[in-house]
Amino acid sequence: MKTRNILLIAGLGLCLNVTSSIAQEKFLYKDARLSTNERTADLLSHMTLEEKVGQLLCPLGWEMYTKEGNTVTYSDKYKNLLDKQHVGMFWAVFRADPWTQKTLENGLTPALAAEAANAMQRYAVEETRLGIPIFIAEEAPHGHMAIGTTVFPTGIGMASTWNPALQEQVSAVSAKEVRLQGGHIGYGPVLDLSRDPRWSRVEEAYGEDPVLSGAMGAAAAKGAGAGDLKNPFSVISTIKHFIAYGIPEGGHNGNSAIIGQRELHESFLPPFFKTVEAGALSVMTAYNSIDGIPCTADGYLLTDVLRKDWGFDGFVVSDLGSIDGIYSSHRVASSLQEAGTMALDAGVDVDLGARPFVELIDAIESGKIAMAKIDSAAARVLRLKFDMGLFENPYRDPKAAGREVRSKAHVAVSRKAAQESIVLLENKSNVLPLYAKKIKKIAVIGPNANTPYNQLGDYTAPQERTAIRTVLDGVKAKVPSAEVIYAKGTAIRDTTQSDIAAAVQAARQSDVAIVVVGGSSARDFETKYIETGAAVADAKSLSDMESGEGFDRSTLDLLGDQIKLLEAIKETGKPMIVVYIQGRPLNMNWAHEHADALLNAWYPGQEGGNAIADVIFGDYNPAGRLPISVPRSVGQLPVYYNKKVPKGHDYVETLASPLYTFGYGKSFTEFGYSDLKIKDQADGSLEISFEVKNTGSLSGDEVVQLYVRDEFASTVQPIKQLKKFDRIHLAAGKSKQVIFVLQPEDLSVINPKMERVMEAGSFHIMVGASSNDIRLEDKVQISTTVKLPLYGKIK
Incomplete structure (x- = not known):
């Protein structure tokens, strides 16, 4: 590749520019007065095949920077990827979690993230032949998955608000935090209809209904700035997963989906259409297959429906490694190159993981795929870079990132979202709200009462403890004059940590017991992860994680000694308020029958503890409604409300109806x-x-x-x-x-x-x-x- 060489002659202070014939060309694409289409066409005309394919690659990003103390810059690996493969997009540069091995100590603060992004952009813009800025794509399903950001309720919690306007506000905050740090693409919302709560990713989606999911998804896209990419705080929303990913056989993540074409068009495609109609400009494929066709290689879905029928003009990105999976998992391609050509031909524009699409260069040269396919895919990516103004304004202000990410105003939005997401399921004899002035001692008990990460959900980066308000924190803040006695009682799964006797003693000493149980999607450094980032569930593992990507369940029962804990607290005779913090509808049969009050909070985010205390003590009147049915038994599944007629009859052992149905929720008023x-x-x-x-x-x-x-x-x-x-x-x-x-x-x-x-x-x-x-x-x-x-x- 020919480059511009700058020679500094020492002593003379003379700088001579030796310019190649390529650099002397007039690059019209750099003229901001031209239209996006004109600029894109001109840029493509200057690009080599390798440079075009580079725009279709999206490798993993957290190794693209180096950090020494408070100094960050781009890494040698980043430089090599741009020099040799001309990569145009990176995923999860700022991500921190056990999979990436990025922690509060070695990860990036918001200000340092902006500095890292600037260093990466500076190399791309100033040191490469064509000066094409990179896209940085970040996970942002319920807040930006980065250190120091605002963490909101997960998707199922946001759906429980039944408030699209609030979802729009939440997405606007999340988008702003992504852009302040140098990102451009936010992965989310998740629009998979969840009809099987055994599936590990229920927490990410909006529940079982297409109308509610479509309304919330459209609001999320609008909040993220859809239709106004010139706005400095807008992101490109990547909606996922296309399609029917939330109904895998047996609840196994990524398994095939058994669904007919009519049901696909009646229920599963409409939420995506509504969100694309609202302005979402990126669609992610799904790992599953439908009727023998992997979704990442399905030209009917990706070209006929998405582009021809809907007129979608954004770009399609594979899920991480899903193009590889056409070969390695689904076994309908005999090589990575064949998998790459199948995906590109079907309508995939960007390879997240960046392995099969590297093979497209040889595929073009051997005549296995048309050059026009490469041009079209590259043009879709480049057009959005022009529309976003990255060629003119590729850099961010680190001081603004440090000042505005997780601001007080953003935290206030998180608290409001958490409040509105809480569903009051039972309130026998109107035990709630509690009146703080009448209570002298309160017991706060349970595995999720004071375990910060358990209330944040999957796709959350490590956060400082001081930023998270647990239920124990919230209760203490509400009743500063009362004695609050805390006892964990049990872990979520690990029975070796149980101390139910201490919990019983705490309850007996108190006027009321608040018992917080449920599940956890908190990743830990002992859990193993596969290449896609999904956790490897192990029946012998003592990790508390029982939900989140890869943690599919065969039952929905509370794990560990949690039921024993509930039974023991009930036997004390003290009023018992049970709170479920969870990522999927777990078995609530015991609490339904025996608890004096029952709250469902899903994963309520960093302000969840304050919001739960707001409800318990009457400072907020709950109005959350279930976006997914709560079954009585796994044997009922599927148990979604809008099944086709005729209505099912009862089983020998139990009713056919769910324990709590779609749309249900109580209030303190009537x-x-x-x-x-x-x-x-x-x-x-x-x-x-x-x-x-x-x-x-x-x-x-x-x-x-x-x-x-x-x-x-x-x-x-x-x-x-x-x-x-x-x-x-x-x-x-x-x-x-x-x-x-x-x-x-x-x-x-x-x-x-x-x-x-x-x-x-x-x-x-x-x-x-x-x-x-x-x-x-x-x-x-x-x-x-x-x-x-x-x-x-x-x-």
């Missing part, structure tokens, strides 16, 4: 519903209106939900399907009229010809507080059949 009205609109839509009144004595939020059942359709339909929802606030005694508008697409089905149609017929309209708590209902007759596009085009 709400009444009345005056349902359905009006035909001139544009063919239906206006549904009704009154909601707070009939209790406390202000609070209610999540109103509208469900529809198509009574007789050309294809089998769900028992009921959520169509609209809203989270509203009402002061005690106040009322509000709620209006929903159902469009023809809301009443449509996919008929036997795979056409989307609103068919003439009868529709059952149901309004209520959950999927099984319907307060108002009526039927409406549609007289005209209307054919609709299967999907709209992305504008």
